[in-house]
Each structure stands twice: as structure tokens, then as C-alpha cells.
Amino acid sequence: MKLVFAIVQGEDAGQTVQALSGAGISVTRFASSGGFLQQGNATLLIGVEEERVGLALQLIRENCRERNRYLTPMPPMVEPGEMFMPYPVEVQVGGATVFVINVEQFERL
Amino acid sequence: MKLVFAIVQGEDAGQTVQALSGAGISVTRFASSGGFLQQGNATLLIGVEEERVGLALQLIRENCRERNRYLTPMPPMVEPGEMFMPYPVEVQVGGATVFVINVEQFERL
Amino acid sequence: MKLVFAIVQGEDAGQTVQALSGAGISVTRFASSGGFLQQGNATLLIGVEEERVGLALQLIRENCRERNRYLTPMPPMVEPGEMFMPYPVEVQVGGATVFVINVEQFERL
Numbered sequence: 205m206k207l208v209f210a211i212v213q214g215e216d217a218g219q220t221v222q223a224l225s226g227a228g229i230s231v232t233r234f235a236s237s238g239g240f241l242q243q244g245n246a247t248l249l250i251g252v253e254e255e256r257v258g259l260a261l262q263l264i265r266e267n268c269r270e271r272n273r274y275l276t277p278m279p280p281m282v283e284p285g286e287m288f289m290p291y292p293v294e295v296q297v298g299g300a301t302v303f304v305i306n307v308e309q310f311e312r313l
Numbered sequence: 314m315k316l317v318f319a320i321v322q323g324e325d326a327g328q329t330v331q332a333l334s335g336a337g338i339s340v341t342r343f344a345s346s347g348g349f350l351q352q353g354n355a356t357l358l359i360g361v362e363e364e365r366v367g368l369a370l371q372l373i374r375e376n377c378r379e380r381n382r383y384l385t386p387m388p389p390m391v392e393p394g395e396m397f398m399p400y401p402v403e404v405q406v407g408g409a410t411v412f413v414i415n416v417e418q419f420e421r422l
Numbered sequence: 423m424k425l426v427f428a429i430v431q432g433e434d435a436g437q438t439v440q441a442l443s444g445a446g447i448s449v450t451r452f453a454s455s456g457g458f459l460q461q462g463n464a465t466l467l468i469g470v471e472e473e474r475v476g477l478a479l480q481l482i483r484e485n486c487r488e489r490n491r492y493l494t495p496m497p498p499m500v501e502p503g504e505m506f507m508p509y510p511v512e513v514q515v516g517g518a519t520v521f522v523i524n525v526e527q528f529e530r531l
């Protein structure tokens with residue numbers, strides 16, 4: 205048994221969960237947020253047999269896509285009379301960031 | 314040190330946390346939701362010495378119970394004039410789903 | 423690649439995330455709550471190369487501090503006419519509780 209942590213964008217979480225459930229792969233979902241953009245995203249916790257990890261990753265890849273997000277930089281301290289026009293900076297956010305961890309013991313209690 | 318992830322039903326989370334705390338086992342609790350039923354549940358993160366993992370699992374087993382939940386199927390596309398009476402489908406949800414993982418390093422900073 | 427779980431106090435979470443991002447260490451943040459005090463805290467999930475785990479722990483140590491919290495004990499069942507004046511009990515809460523776990527596979531999908 206392996207435990208997969210997949211951090212995905214909020215827009216892709218619903219369909220990714222459905223694709224996994226449809227293939228009989230159980231998922232638990234958490235609301236989370238990214239450290240850099242300080243925007244909400246979703247983290248999926250997936251316990252799956254070793255021989256089905258490949259299928260789980262494939263379903264995540266097929267249901268998550270890259271997007272451009274905008275980060276509005278914090279205005280610096282401006283002198284009176286000066287104008288600060290923050291231009292939003294475009295940041296590319298990937299489809300999914302995935303960590304696979306070994307499970308020593310799995311129980312249904 | 315081992316890290317235990319226990320996904321439990323919301324109704325059982327409070328008393329399970331109290332039972333663990335009462336035995337001196339620390340717990341951190343997260344709101345989560347199940348992928349299949351799309352209903353809220355709770356995930357407990359428990360860092361515990363290897364020789365007390367058995368006690369933690371026993372306290373989880375004693376405080377979490379199986380329940381029947383109802384899933385109302387999504388109505389299919391119906392033709393005009395047709396009626397769709399979704400009968401809720403009964404789904405059994407277990408007491409707790411538990412993953413035990415090895416911890417390489419533990420620090421109190 | 424290692425996965426670091428750091429449970430920190432809510433007041434320290436923002437600056438800890440910024441310190442990590444500033445050092446180019448990515449972080450995902452979750453709202454969580456402590457089992458004993460039943461008060462909100464924050465859990466940081468940090469995937470980081472093995473040789474930078476030390477830097478991540480140092481930044482956590484520098485940005486999280488110990489605080490005293492007050493736990494108001496639950497009033498016992500009092501007899502009519504008896505008064506129960508709960509004295510809040512002072513509890514010391516540490517800066518951060520940190521678990522480091524080995525990652526078998528890391529993917530950006």
C-alpha cells in the first residue's frame with residue numbers, strides 16, 4: 205500500500221476525484237493553500253495498492269492542467285505624491301504536485 | 314516515531330481525540346471530505362512512539378463505528394414528460410481508515 | 423526528496439511560509455486544530471530536497487515561538503447552590519512540532 209499526496213488546483217479537484225472514484229480508487233480531499241501565491245488549492249490523499257499507483261498518477265495527469273495565475277506585488281513604501289501602479293506578475297501554476305510515500309501498516313477499523 | 318493518518322466519520326472524531334489525549338497521545342485534527350460520497354469527514358494526524366501504535370489503533374477502533382449513509386444518485390438526462398424518482402442508495406461507511414507511516418526525523422522546535 | 427509536516431501556531435504560520443518561500447522552498451498550508459486545547463493551529467506540508475531539510479527546519483525554528491495558552495477546564499456537575507469558579511489552567515505550547523518522512527516518488531504532472 206502506498207499513500208499519494210497530490211496538490212492540485214481547485215478547478216481540477218472535482219473531476220480528478222470523480223475519475224479516481226470511477227476507477228475504484230478511494231480519495232480523501234482537503235482544502236489547502238499555496239505558500240507563494242497565498243491562493244486556495246486542494247490536496248488529495250489517496251491510499252492505493254502499489255500496482256495501481258501508475259493508474260492513479262495517469263488519472264491525475266489527465267484531469268489536471270497548467271494555468272497562468274496573477275500575483276499582484278505588494279506596493280513598496282511610496283513617497284507622498286508618488287504613484288505606484290502595481291503590474292500583476294504572471295505566474296505559471298502546474299497541473300499537480302505529487303508525493304508517493306510507503307505505508308508500513310494499513311487497517312480498516 | 315510513527316505517523317498515523319486516521320480518516321474517521323465526523324460524529325466519532327471528538328470522542329476519539331479525547332480518548333487519545335486522555336492516554337497522553339497527541340493528535341492534530343483536519344476537516345476533510347470523502348471522494349465517493351462527497352460528504353464531510355475528519356482526518357486525525359497522530360505522531361506516536363512505535364510501541365504505542367497498538368494502543369492508538371485500539372482507541373480508534375473503540376471510538377469509531379460503522380454507519381449507513383445515503384447517496385442520492387445524480388438524475389440522468391430525462392426526456393420531457395418522463396419522471397425520474399431517484400431512490401437513495403444505501404452505502405456502508407466504515408469506522409476508520411488508517412495508514413501508519415515511518416518517521417525519519419522528529420523535532421520539537 | 424523528503425516530506426516535512428510542521429504543526430505551528432496560527433500566529434507564526436504567515437511569516438514562516440514567507441521565510442520558506444523567500445528561500446525558494448515551496449509550502450502548502452492547511453487549517454488544523456490541536457487535540458488537547460481544541461484550538462485552531464496550522465499545518466505546513468513542505469516537499470524539499472534532502473540536503474535542504476536542515477535549512478527548512480532552521481527557518482521554522484527562527485519563525486515559530488513558544489507561547490502560554492489558557493485552557494478553561496470543563497465545569498464538573500455542581501450541586502444546586504454550589505459555585506464553580508473554573509480557574510484557567512496555563513499550558514505551554516511549543517513553537518513547532520515537526521515530522522520528516524521519506525518520499526519514494528516525486529512528480530510534477
Ligand SMILES: Nc1ncnc2c1ncn2[C@@H]1O[C@@H]2COP(=O)(O)O[C@H]3[C@@H](O)[C@H](n4cnc5c(N)ncnc54)O[C@@H]3COP(=O)(O)O[C@H]2[C@H]1O
Nearest residue numbers: 211238239240241296297298301446448449450467468469
Ligand atoms: N519561491 C518561488 N519563486 C517563484 N515562483 C514560485 C515560488 N514558489 C512557487 N512558485 C510558483 O508559483 C506557483 C504557485 O505556488 P504556490 O506555493 O502558491 O502553490 C503550490 C504549493 O501549494 C504546492 N507545491 C508545489 N511544490 C511543492 C512542494 N515542494 N512542497 C509543498 N507544496 C508544494 O503546489 C502549488 C503549485 O505549485 P507549482 O510549482 O505548480 O506552481 C508554483 C510555482 O510555479
Ligand SMILES: Nc1ncnc2c1ncn2[C@@H]1O[C@@H]2COP(=O)(O)O[C@H]3[C@@H](O)[C@H](n4cnc5c(N)ncnc54)O[C@@H]3COP(=O)(O)O[C@H]2[C@H]1O
Nearest residue numbers: 228230231232249250251320347348349350405406407410
Ligand atoms: N484508500 C483510501 N485512501 C484515501 N481515503 C480513503 C481510503 N479509503 C477510505 N478513505 C476515506 O474514508 C472514507 C470512508 O471510507 P469507507 O471505505 O469506510 O466507506 C466507503 C466505501 O464503503 C464506499 N465507497 C467508496 N468508494 C467507492 C466506490 N468507488 N464504489 C463503491 N463504494 C465506494 O463509500 C464509503 C465512503 O467513501 P468516501 O470516499 O466518501 O469516504 C472515504 C474516504 O474519505
Ligand SMILES: Nc1ncnc2c1ncn2[C@@H]1O[C@@H]2COP(=O)(O)O[C@H]3[C@@H](O)[C@H](n4cnc5c(N)ncnc54)O[C@@H]3COP(=O)(O)O[C@H]2[C@H]1O
Nearest residue numbers: 334337339340341359360429456457458459514515516519
Ligand atoms: N505527536 C503529535 N502528533 C500530532 N500532533 C501533535 C503532536 N505533538 C504536538 N502536536 C500538535 O502540536 C500542537 C502543539 O503541541 P505542543 O506539544 O507544543 O503543546 C501541547 C502540550 O504542551 C500540551 N498537551 C498536549 N497534550 C497534552 C496532554 N495529554 N496532557 C497535558 N498537556 C498536553 O498542550 C499543548 C497543545 O496541544 P494541542 O493538542 O492542542 O496542539 C498540538 C497538536 O496539534
